[in-house]
Amino acid sequence: MRIVDRLGQNLTIALDTLRAGKIRSALTILGVVIGVATVMAMAAIVQGIREQIVHTIEIAGPTTFYVIRYFSSTPVNPNRLPRDAKNRPDLIPEEAQRIASLPEIGYSAIWAQVFGRVEYQGIRTQQMTFMAADDRYTEIQGGELLEGRWFTRAELKSGTPVAVIDHDVARKLFGQANPLDKTVRLGGRPARVIGIYAPPENIFAPQGQQVGAIIPFLFADHAFVIDKINALFIAVKPRPGVTVAEAQDAVTVAMREIRALRPGQRNTFDMITQDQILDTFNKLTGVFFLVMIVLSGVALMVGGIGVMAIMMVSVTSRTREIGVRKALGATNADILLQFLVEASTLTGVGGIIGIIVGLGSGKLVTLAMSIQASPPLGLTLVAVGVSVGIGIAFGLLPAMRAARLDPIEALRYE
Amino acid sequence: MRNTDEYPISTTEEREAVVATAGAAPEEDWVIVTRGLKREYDMGGEVVRALRGVDLAIRRNEYVAIMGPSGSGKSTLMNLIGCLDTPNDGEYWLNGQLVSAMSDDQLARVRNKEIGFVFQTFNLLPRATALHNVELPLVYAGVPGEERRRRAEEALERVQLGARMLHKPNELSGGQRQRVAIARALVNRPSILLADEPTGNLDSTTSEEIMKVFEELADQGQTVIMVTHEPDIAAHARRVIVLRDGVIASDDKRSAFTQKVGL
Numbered sequence: 001m002r003i004v005d006r007l008g009q010n011l012t013i014a015l016d017t018l019r020a021g022k023i024r025s026a027l028t029i030l031g032v033v034i035g036v037a038t039v040m041a042m043a044a045i046v047q048g049i050r051e052q053i054v055h056t057i058e059i060a061g062p063t064t065f066y067v068i069r070y071f072s073s074t075p076v077n078p079n080r081l082p083r084d085a086k087n088r089p090d091l092i093p094e095e096a097q098r099i100a101s102l103p104e105i106g107y108s109a110i111w112a113q114v115f116g117r118v119e120y121q122g123i124r125t126q127q128m129t130f131m132a133a134d135d136r137y138t139e140i141q142g143g144e145l146l147e148g149r150w151f152t153r154a155e156l157k158s159g160t161p162v163a164v165i166d167h168d169v170a171r172k173l174f175g176q177a178n179p180l181d182k183t184v185r186l187g188g189r190p191a192r193v194i195g196i197y198a199p200p201e202n203i204f205a206p207q208g209q210q211v212g213a214i215i216p217f218l219f220a221d222h223a224f225v226i227d228k229i230n231a232l233f234i235a236v237k238p239r240p241g242v243t244v245a246e247a248q249d250a251v252t253v254a255m256r257e258i259r260a261l262r263p264g265q266r267n268t269f270d271m272i273t274q275d276q277i278l279d280t281f282n283k284l285t286g287v288f289f290l291v292m293i294v295l296s297g298v299a300l301m302v303g304g305i306g307v308m309a310i311m312m313v314s315v316t317s318r319t320r321e322i323g324v325r326k327a328l329g330a331t332n333a334d335i336l337l338q339f340l341v342e343a344s345t346l347t348g349v350g351g352i353i354g355i356i357v358g359l360g361s362g363k364l365v366t367l368a369m370s371i372q373a374s375p376p377l378g379l380t381l382v383a384v385g386v387s388v389g390i391g392i393a394f395g396l397l398p399a400m401r402a403a404r405l406d407p408i409e410a411l412r413y414e
Numbered sequence: 415m416r417n418t419d420e421y422p423i424s425t426t427e428e429r430e431a432v433v434a435t436a437g438a439a440p441e442e443d444w445v446i447v448t449r450g451l452k453r454e455y456d457m458g459g460e461v462v463r464a465l466r467g468v469d470l471a472i473r474r475n476e477y478v479a480i481m482g483p484s485g486s487g488k489s490t491l492m493n494l495i496g497c498l499d500t501p502n503d504g505e506y507w508l509n510g511q512l513v514s515a516m517s518d519d520q521l522a523r524v525r526n527k528e529i530g531f532v533f534q535t536f537n538l539l540p541r542a543t544a545l546h547n548v549e550l551p552l553v554y555a556g557v558p559g560e561e562r563r564r565r566a567e568e569a570l571e572r573v574q575l576g577a578r579m580l581h582k583p584n585e586l587s588g589g590q591r592q593r594v595a596i597a598r599a600l601v602n603r604p605s606i607l608l609a610d611e612p613t614g615n616l617d618s619t620t621s622e623e624i625m626k627v628f629e630e631l632a633d634q635g636q637t638v639i640m641v642t643h644e645p646d647i648a649a650h651a652r653r654v655i656v657l658r659d660g661v662i663a664s665d666d667k668r669s670a671f672t673q674k675v676g677l
């Protein structure tokens with residue numbers, strides 16, 4: 001009870017002191033504000049992106065998985081592949097067909113990503129991704145056909161240069177005009193527009209990776225150069241009621257048979273599930289977070305040293321006050337507590353401002369990326385705790401100096 | 415108001431008897447007893463002997479003035495009596511407790527409970543209201559908020575500042591500031607009220623006002639010890655001690671003192 005009362009008193013004194021020196025206080029806590037704001041903003045953004053990915057996976061159906069030549073959490077330089085991966089054969093359409101014929105599998109097709117701008121009569125989009133897939137692409141990835149039609153079997157089989165384009169791209173290139181049956185250029189290659197589709201809502205895609213058009217796989221295969229290591233894969237969706245593990249097992253058996261792998265030989269392909277995608281993202285953001293934490297740690301250190309300097313000045317300029325308090329019966333511990341509370345109030349306020357600024361700018365960024373993010377509330381508490389801790393750690397030295405002052409000398413101080 | 419004679423002044427014989435036996439705890443009605451109290455300052459090899467063996471005995475309810483030329487050790491003695499400082503040698507008994515052997519925390523507690531200090535320069539916290547300034551000793555005594563406020567208000571009313579409680583020091587006159595300081599010194603009901611030149615920064619009219627406050631407190635039984643330069647201020651006390659070169663030069667009743675200085 002007594003300690004709570006004492007803390008309350010000290011808090012009042014501390015807030016008074018802060019109010020008395022507003023500019024000085026503001027400069028002091030700038031480092032803490034910046035440190036906390038950076039972490040909070042980054043956390044808000046990463047959290048937003050993560051939620052978006054989870055959301056996307058939910059749309060696509062969490063059971064979809066991909067067979068790829070070589071799995072790595074980062075894009076790999078084709079010339080620097082591990083020896084094992086270099087010797088692996090490329091994926092081929094026949095393998096996708098074989099997988100599709102398995103009883104466990106509902107859908108299987110070979111897909112690729114190629115890149116370029118969409119151009120029509122001199123109007124061009126930015127760099128985009130073209131998904132080389134088939135007529136059931138939206139079944140797997142979500143989204144819907146708004147106008148026109150999907151590819152025919154014949155178009156798929158012969159790799160006809162046709163395209164279903166994104167509705168935003170259509171609006172940009174054609175305005176009010178009807179895009180159907182017009183010939184656009186995809187990365188310089190002519191293709192006839194046969195359909196317009198809308199991607200699923202809120203799909204997050206980084207700049208340059210927005211899907212601008214969907215084209216028949218074989219069109220891409222002969223007209224574009226496909227990066228067969230990073231951008232070629234077989235999308236597989238198990239039949240309803242079949243688990244991902246069962247489906248992966250069946251796919252493994254089929255692939256090994258096709259590739260005539262002997263028992264004991266390692267798989268010459270990898271599989272990646274949605275969970276792994278999420279894992280990979282978490283790993284990437286983990287590294288990112290680590291870097292951010294180190295950087296903001298530096299900002300917090302700088303802030304802490306600022307707090308220490310200002311508290312030293314404060315102790316000196318209030319030497320007389322300390323003397324008076326001691327004369328009235330304050331113990332060394334009372335004085336120590338007073339200055340610790342003051343320092344931690346300073347940094348605590350800095351932390352709260354940092355949280356508001358950080359969450360605010362995080363919100364702005366996520367809004368600009370048009371994704372919805374819920375603020376990282378757990379981290380908020382940690383941030384407040386860390387800020388207060390910084391105040392205590394860096395306020396300790398000045399507070400100890402104040403506590404140890406001799407009452408008479410302090411009273412005599414001019 | 416009680417009769418002054420209700421509180422008898424200690425006689426020279428009584429004092430000499432109490433001071434004589436070193437190491438013995440004095441009887442209860444002696445608030446302050448010092449025996450051979452010494453305080454020296456080491457100024458880089460040269461030793462300044464501020465107090466050179468002070469034998470002092472003060473009874474409960476006495477009203478004592480300490481005089482003496484500048485540098486005679488008045489403030490040094492007050493700081494020792496007020497437990498702000500510790501002696502190099504000698505004994506100091508306060509309320510039967512041997513203060514000269516206490517730790518820092520014990521001294522802080524004694525300052526809080528037993529001693530009310532009034533300074534020449536008021537020493538109020540500039541950003542705090544009169545009320546908050548007076549509450550401070552109660553904060554360190556751990557008195558809960560509501561009672562603290564009530565007692566601080568009472569103390570301020572006692573020095574006729576009931577109407578100025580929420581003023582800050584810079585919104586008060588010098589005399590009013592000193593009265594806030596007196597209220598602050600009294601709020602913990604200390605056994606002794608110490609004042610080192612309480613009128614040193616005040617004009618003569620205001621000084622008289624403050625002396626009236628002291629007088630009333632003394633009449634109510636408060637033990638008061640004050641340091642002053644001015645004989646007419648000292649003449650308000652009932653007993654006057656004169657220090658010279660760090661020792662007591664004389665210790666008289668008021669009547670003897672006023673006769674000496676020709677007031």
Ligand SMILES: Nc1ncnc2c1ncn2[C@@H]1O[C@H](COP(=O)(O)OP(=O)(O)OP(=O)(O)O)[C@@H](O)[C@H]1O
Pocket residue numbers: 455456457462463464482483484485486487488489490491
């Ligand atoms: N902290 C200190 N360091 C060194 N010498 C000191 C210190 N405090 C006091 N002195 C010396 O001790 C002696 C007594 O000082 P003190 O302040 O007690 O005198 P005083 O009687 O109160 O004088 P005044 O009337 O001027 O206030 C003086 O010679 C002074 O210089």
Ligand SMILES: [Mg+2]
Pocket residue numbers: 488489490
């Ligand atoms: Mg003095």
